[in-house]
Amino acid sequence: MGQPVVHFEIIGTDPAKLRGYYGELFGWEFDTSGPVAAEVSEQGEYGFVEQRQTDGPGIPGGVGGGSGYGAHTVFYVGVPDVEAALRKAESLGGTRTMGPSRAPGTGLVVGHFTDPEGNLIGVAGPA
Numbered sequence: 304m305g306q307p308v309v310h311f312e313i314i315g316t317d318p319a320k321l322r323g324y325y326g327e328l329f330g331w332e333f334d335t336s337g338p339v340a341a342e343v344s345e346q347g348e349y350g351f352v353e354q355r356q357t358d359g360p361g362i363p364g365g366v367g368g369g370s371g372y373g374a375h376t377v378f379y380v381g382v383p384d385v386e387a388a389l390r391k392a393e394s395l396g397g398t399r400t401m402g403p404s405r406a407p408g409t410g411l412v413v414g415h416f417t418d419p420e421g422n423l424i425g426v427a428g429p430a
Contacts, residue, residue, distance in 0.1 A: 314374065332352075401414055
């Protein structure tokens, strides 16, 4: 089996409004106390989706951003080496758009690339 999807993000210029929208729409609750890479979201504005689910397991995610962040959604694929995955994406016709970047105080590294059609994809792995 290939690498799994491990995380999703919804990013925009008004993260509190987005969290309110998705909280009301899907019943999501958020924890904004965790660290996040500055390239992903303003600190304190990124809300990790609480994983207390009643209908089975789900993919972890978050909603964040801030005034300098463009609206987008992205999913992350778990990889053993973020830099190697970004280089491979580039060698296959993709374009690196971020990273590798480390979330402060964590062992998590993330990166973004666009595929040959322009779709934004994330990769995440250990530091």
